Amino acid sequence: MGKVKGFMEFQREVPADRAPLERIKDWKEFHLKMSDEALQSQGARCMDCGTPFCHTGIMLGGMTTGCPIHNLIPEWNDDVYRGFWRDAYDRLMKTNNFPEFTGRVCPAPCEGSCVLGIIEPPVTIKNIECDIIEHAFAEGFVVPKKIEHRTGKRVAVVGSGPAGLACADQLNKAGHSVTVFERDDRCGGLLMYGIPNMKLDKQAVVQRRIDIMEEEGVVFMPNTEVGSSSCPAEKLLEDFDAAVLCTGSTVPRDLDAEGRRESGGIHFAMDFLRSSTKALLGDSQPVLSAEGKNVVVIGGGDTGTDCVATSLRQGCKSVVQLEIMPKPALERTGDNPWPQWPKTFKVDYGQEEAAVLQGEDPRRYSMMTRKFIADEGGNLKALQVSQVEWVKKDGRFIPQPVAGSEESIPAELVLLAMGFAGPEAALAEQLGVACDERSNIKASEKQYLTSRKKVFAAGDARRGQSLVVWAIQEGRGAARECDRFLMGETSLP
Template sequence: MGKPTGFMEYKREKTKEMPPEKRITNWNEYATRLSDESLKTQGARCMDCGTPFCHMGIEIRGAAAGCPIQNVIPEWNDLVYKGQWKEALDRLHLTNNFPEFTGRVCPAPCEGSCTLGINEPSVAIKSIERSIIDKGFENNWIVPKIPQHRTGKKVAIVGSGPAGLAAADQLNQLGHSVTVYERANRLGGLLMYGIPNMKLEKNVIDRRVNLLRQEGIDFIVNTEIGKDITKEQLQAQYDAVILCIGAQKQRVLHLEGSEAKGIHLAMDYLTGVTQSLLNSNFEDGTALDVAGKDVIVIGGGDTGADCVATAIRQNARSVYQFGKHPELPKVREDDRPWPQDPNVYKLDYAYEEAAALTGRDPREYCIQTKKIVADERGFVKELHTIQMEKILGDDGFHYFKELPNTEKVWPAQVVFVAIGFEGVEKSLPENFGITISNNRIQASIKDFETNVPGVFAAGDARRGQSLVVWAIKEGRAVAASVHDYLSVILKP
C-alpha cells in the first residue's frame, strides 16, 4: 500500500450526512460523500493485510462475511489513496456492475470482515466505493460500451431488479441480444419501489438503465409474463429465459384483530409513497398519508426502518417499531468472532431521525403483539402487547418466554406489517411448470437451470430474500451459465 502505516495514523471518518432535523423535511438522499482529501485518508487506512477477508464473500451462520461479488477492495482503496480515481473505477467495475447501488444500500458485510475491524473501526469501504462510482459519472468516465459483435442468440430476462439487470449487462456485453421484461411501470425492481428515495434517489437507477439501453439492451415495462405475454410466446421468441422475479410474497399477520382496517403491508406502503413522489410530488394524493396518526411498525428489520423514516416525513404523531429480538450488543461478542458479521447495535438513519425528533429510539425490543383491537367502524385503534425474554433451551435452541405483568396497550390508527417475505410469488413459475420448494424456484446452484430446459432462475427467487450484492452475484453467475448454454447446447 502507498501508506503502510495509515491504519495507525488515521481514524475512520463517517460519511457526510444531512442533519436529521433537516433531512426529515425532504425526500432527498440524506448521505453525501466526503472530500477527495478525506477519502484519500480513508483509503490510506486499508492496511495491506496480506489475506484480505473483506472480499472473501462467503456465508457464516447464515450471514454474509466479506463481499459476495469479491470486489478487489484493497486495490481500489490504494488507488484512491494515490489519487488515481479512474483506475480505481476500472478495478471496481471488474466485479461490480452497479457500485452506485451497493455504495448506497448494501449493509457492507465487507466492513464486518475487514482485518482492521478486529480491534479498530473498519476501513470505510462503502463510502469509498460510492465515491468512486459517483466521481466516474461526474467526470464522464462512464460511457456506453457497445458490443462489437452479436451472436444472433436472444435472451429474455423477467424482472429488472439487481439480479436481472446484472445478468442483462453481462449477456449483452458477451454479444447476445437481451430483452428485460418488468411488470411494474418503472425499472429497478425493489431498488425502485422497495427502497425509499432518501436512501436511493431514483435518478441513480434511471441513469444506469439509460446506459444499459444505449449499450443495446431492450426494456419492456408494464408487461406481465403469463398475462400480457404467454410463456409459449416467450420460449418461441427467445433461445433462453431467465427468471429474476424476486421473492416478493409478503408475510401477513395471523393474530386476533388482524383483519381490522388500517393494517397495511409495509412494501405496499413504501411502493405507494414512492410512486406518488415520482409521479406528481404527492400532488395526486394516491399515497397513504399517516400525518397526525399514531403509527406502529411490526417487524424489526430494514423494511420496518424505512417505514419509520417515511412516516416521520409524513408528520406522523408518533411512530414505534416492534421487534421480537433483544437489543443488539454495543460491541462484538465472543459468539460472533471476526470475520463474521459483528451484529452489533447501530443507530440507523431512521432511528437517528426519530431520536432527533422525539428524543428516543423508536424501537421496542422483545415485544409480542397479542391482539389488535378495532373501533366501532372496524378501524384499528390499539395494539395489546406483552414483553418477552429470549432464553436458551436445554436443546441448544433459543426460545421466547412471555413475562407476566408486562402487558401494555398502545394507541394506533395505522399499523405496518414488516415481518419479511415468504418467498417467490408462485403463479409465474408454476405457469412454466417449474419446480418450487421452500417457496423458492428450484434451480441448480451449478448452472442455475430449472427443471424446464432453457429456463434459468437467479436472485431472490432462487436463494430467498437477500442482499443486493448477492443478487448481483447471482445475476453475473447465471449470465455465465446461460452463455455456456447458448454457446454449446445451441451451437449451430
C-alpha cells in the first residue's frame, strides 16, 4: 500500500490551522485544507506493513487501539496516493456511515497504533479520511440513495447522536421504516449540542448529513421525549416492531467540594456548550456566558478543551483549566508501549489559543478543588485549590492533598468537565429493562438485546461514555442484530 519507501521520502504533514488570534474572533472551523498533491504524498507514507494495527479496534490497557469501526485504512490511503478518489470514497463508506464526523472529532486511535509510528511520526490517517469525504461531497459522489425494497417493519430509534444516526442509517438501508426520536429541538445529539461549531460545523456538516438521511426515507422527530406524557414508552412498543435505545450517557459527574455547590456560576460543561451553540444558531442570547469573567474549567479531555476555546470566543477575562492527574510525559513511557494509545503530552486547539492570548498554557496539573467560595450575594468569586500527589493505597492510586499548597483562584464561572456517570434512568425504568452495576442499559455486545424482547440498546447508553467512533460502531452493530431479529437473517455488516 502506498508508495514503496514513501514513508522514507515524505515527512508527516497535517493541515495548517488559522492563526489563534484570528480564529478566536469567530466560530468557523479552524483547519485549512491541504492540496490534493500534498494529500497524495501523505497517502504514500502508508508503508505496506503487512499487519495493519490501524484498523484492529481493540482495547489495550483500558484504551482504544486502532479503529473501532475497522476502516480499510491502508486501502483508501493507497487510493488517495494514486488519485483514485472515487475508489477511496467507496472503500471508506463500507465501514463508516459518517466519516465527515470522525474525520473532524475523533482522537484518531488509528494513528496511535500505526506501525510507522514505532520509528517515525504516524500516517496522517484522520486528515486523509476527512478529505476523502469532503472531496466526495464536492465531486457529487454523495447523493441520497433510493431504497428499492421496504420490508414493512417499523423501527423506533430513541436518540439522534452518532449511535442513533448510524443505527437508523443502517436499518433504513436494510429496508425498514425508521423513525428517530429526539427530545431536543434539533437532531444530532452530541454532534449538534455537545461539540462546538469550530470543531464540527452544525449546518454545513451535521445538518447536511441529516438532510441526506431524510431524503433517503428516515423520519426525524425532534422535540419528542420518549417516556414523557405525550410520548409514553409503552406506546412506542405498541406502534413499532422494535426499538433501539441510543440515548447516550448524559448524567454528568458532579464535584464534591466544600462550600455552596449551588452558588451562582457553577455549571456543567454540556449546559455551557449547549447554550453557546443555541445562541450561535440564532435561537437566543447565551444563557450561560463567559464574557468578562474569570473562568475555571475543571477536567481535561476534549470537553474541557472545548470549554476553554468557547470561553475565549465569548470574551472571558481569563481561563484556567485544572486537571487532577499529573502532567503526561513528552514521549511514551515503558508502561505505555506501542500499539497502545500514546498517553503523552499534547496541546489541543483550545490550549494553544489560551497560551497565545494569555501567555501560558491554561492547564494546571495535579490540582484538586477543595472549596467553592461565594460572595455575600451567594455568587461564586473564587475556588480554593491545592496540589495533590498520587499515593498507592489498597492496590489503588488515590490523590492526597499536599500540605501547605492551598491557594485561591478567582472564578466567577466554573465549568465542570469531568465526564459522565451513565444514562438517565427514567426511560429504562419505564420500559423495565435491566441496567448493569454502572447504571448503563444491560445488553450484550454481540446481540445488543436488552432484557426486554424487541428492545435493543447501543452507544454510550450501553457501553458508557466513549468516543464518537465507538458510538458509530455500536449503532451499526445494533442495527445488524435488530435486522436479524426482525427478518431471521441479516446482510448488514
